Amino acid sequence: xxxxxxxxxxxxxxxxxxxxxxxxxxxxxxxxxxxxxxxxxxxxxxxxxxxxxxxxxxxxxxxxxxxxxxxxxxxxxxxxxxxxxxxxxxxxxxxxxxxxxxxxxxxxxxxxxxxxxxxxxxxxxxxxxxxxxxxxxxxxxxxxxxxxxxxxxxxxxxxxxxxxxxxxxxxxxxxxxxxxxxxxxxxxxxxxxxxxxxxxxxxxxxxxxxxxx
Numbered sequence: 001x002x003x004x005x006x007x008x009x010x011x012x013x014x015x016x017x018x019x020x021x022x023x024x025x026x027x028x029x030x031x032x033x034x035x036x037x038x039x040x041x042x043x044x045x046x047x048x049x050x051x052x053x054x055x056x057x058x059x060x061x062x063x064x065x066x067x068x069x070x071x072x073x074x075x076x077x078x079x080x081x082x083x084x085x086x087x088x089x090x091x092x093x094x095x096x097x098x099x100x101x102x103x104x105x106x107x108x109x110x111x112x113x114x115x116x117x118x119x120x121x122x123x124x125x126x127x128x129x130x131x132x133x134x135x136x137x138x139x140x141x142x143x144x145x146x147x148x149x150x151x152x153x154x155x156x157x158x159x160x161x162x163x164x165x166x167x168x169x170x171x172x173x174x175x176x177x178x179x180x181x182x183x184x185x186x187x188x189x190x191x192x193x194x195x196x197x198x199x200x201x202x203x204x205x206x207x208x209x210x211x212x213x
Contacts, residue, residue, distance in 0.1 A: 031188055034058060035169065036201060038181040038210075050185070050198060059198050072202055073102065074195060082195050083109075085202060088131075094207050097131060098199050107131070110141075112200065114207045124148065125207060127200070142192065144200060148208040151183040155192065155200060163191035166201065 033053050040047035040062045047061035057077040063069075070087035081102035088095040094114035099106060108131050115123040127142035142163060146153035155164040165186040169178040187197045 030190075031186055032194055034185040034187065034194070034198070036183050036185050036198075038205070048198075048202065059195070061202060071104075072206075074199055074202065083199050085199055087206075096203050096206070098196075110196070110199075112203050122146075124153065124204065125200075142200070144204065148204040149180070151180055153204065155197065157191050161188075161191050163188050164197040164200070166204075 035051045037049045037051070039049055041049050041060065042062050045062040047063050048059070049057070049061075050059035052058045059082070060075045060077065060079065061072060062075070063072060072085040073081055074083040074085065075081055084099040084102055084104055086097050086099065086104055088097050088111070093116050096112045097104075097108040098110040098112065099108050109129075111128050111131050112125055113128070114125050117123060122145045124144045124146065126140045126144070128139045129141055141158050143156050144153055145156065146166070148166070151166055151168045153166040154162060157163045165184075167184045167186060168180075169182045169184050171177045185197060185201055187194050
C-alpha cells in the first residue's frame with residue numbers, strides 16, 4: 001500500500017498515523033494542485049487528508065465513526081473550522097448546505113444538490129447560492145460533470161469556465177498505481193475558492209462514493 005503522511009511541521013497531536021504522502025509536483029501559480037487522500041489522520045475517524053503541491057497539509061476532515069453522519073466539518077491544517085457541510089432535511093433528492101465556519105445558525109453560503117435530470121446524465125450535481133432552490137436554471141453557480149467513481153470530474157462555473165478538476169493520481173516513474181483513495185484536485189483559484197472545491201469533493205463522495213448510505 002502507498003504510504004502517506006504530511007510534513008512534520010504541518011500536523012501534530014496524539015492518535016495520528018505516520019504514513020507518507022505520494023510525491024507531488026510543483027503547480028503553476030495560476031492553479032492549485034492538491035493531493036487528496038481519502039483517509040483521516042486519526043485512527044478512530046473517517047475523512048480526508050489534503051496536501052498542497054509542496055507536501056504540506058492543507059485541509060482535514062475527521063469524522064468520528066459514531067458521530068453525526070449528516071454533518072461534516074472541513075478544517076485547515078491546524079484544525080480550525082473552515083466550512084460546515086450539513087445534509088438538508090425535508091428536501092427532495094440529495095441536498096446539502098455549506099456554512100461558513102462551525103456555525104449553522106447563519107444563512108448557508110451554498111446549496112449543493114444531486115442532479116436528478118435524466119435528460120442530462122453528464123451532470124452529477126449543481127451548486128446554487130445560499131438556500132435558494134427555486135428556478136435552478138437562473139441560479140446555478142457551478143455544475144459538476146463526469147464520473148466520481150472513475151475520479152474524473154470537471155467543475156464548471158456559470159460561464160462554463162473550468163473551475164476545478166478531479167483527476168486520478170498517476171504513479172511516478174513506473175511505480176505502483178494509486179487506487180481511488182488517492183487522487184488530485186486541480187483548482188483554478190480565479191474561478192472557485194479552494195475550500196469550496198474541496199467541499200464539492202466531500203459531497204461527491206457522499207452522493208456517489210463509499211460514504212454513500
